[in-house]
Each structure stands twice: as structure tokens, then as C-alpha cells.
Amino acid sequence: MKEIGNGPPLGASRLPDAVAERVADAMFALATPSRVQILRVLMSGSRGVGDLSEAMGMEQSAVSHQLRILREHGLIRVERVGRSRVYRIRDEHVTEFFEAVLRHIEHRPEASTRFDRSPGASSA
Numbered sequence: 783m784k785e786i787g788n789g790p791p792l793g794a795s796r797l798p799d800a801v802a803e804r805v806a807d808a809m810f811a812l813a814t815p816s817r818v819q820i821l822r823v824l825m826s827g828s829r830g831v832g833d834l835s836e837a838m839g840m841e842q843s844a845v846s847h848q849l850r851i852l853r854e855h856g857l858i859r860v861e862r863v864g865r866s867r868v869y870r871i872r873d874e875h876v877t878e879f880f881e882a883v884l885r886h887i888e889h890r891p892e893a894s895t896r897f898d899r900s901p902g903a904s905s906a
Contacts, residue, residue: 807855808855808856808857808879810855811851811852811854811855811856811857812857812880812883814848816838816840816844816848817848817851817852819838820834820838820845820848820849820852821852821857821858821871821876821880822880823837823838824858824869824870824871825871825877825880827870828861828868828869828870829868829869829870830866830867830868830869831845831846831849831867831869834849834869849869853869856872857871857872857876858870858871858872858876859871859872
């Protein structure tokens, strides 16, 4: 294999495809601002759908949909408390990942704004 500088051979750090797929799935779960905001609220403690709906200013059905995606991708978990469902961060790794992304954005302010996608906007 061809080497670059003094680094390892190209492809030496490649992840197994199944692992790469799982990483992509986890990142997909954070691909919308509403899911990022829900995750941030849950970092402060467990919440029910009604509380999250109020905090987010969203309909309960929309919050429930976003919670389902976060749960399916392993970022949150749900528990029954009486007749209610309570959502919480799955584990400390989710919090660490989220905080690492925030630190990254703080150090790259030029990359933290989204492209203007209005009609006629330049993508350059």
C-alpha cells in the first residue's frame, strides 16, 4: 500500500463496514435541529412527551416522531412510569459525543452556519 508521509499505510485505519454503518446511523439521528434540541433538553434530565412538546414549542405528535428516531438509533431510552412514558439519554457516551460536537463547533465558527438555501442564493 502507498504511504503518505510517515503515517500508516492507506486503508489501515478503515472501519469495518458494519461499524461505519452504525456510526452513520447515529449521526443521521442528529441530522435535524429539532432532534438536536430534544437531545439537549434531555441532557438536563428525564422528560415526558408533554414536557418536551412544551419546551420545544412543537405538537406532541411531532415530538413523538422525533423521539422514535432518537430511540431507534440508540441515543435515548424510554421507561414506563405509571401510565406515562419518560425519555432520557441512553448513557454517558451520548452526552460525551454531543458535548464533543459542541466543542468542535465552538472552535470552528465559520463552519457552524448553514448554507442559505433560499432561491437564488449562491452555494459558493
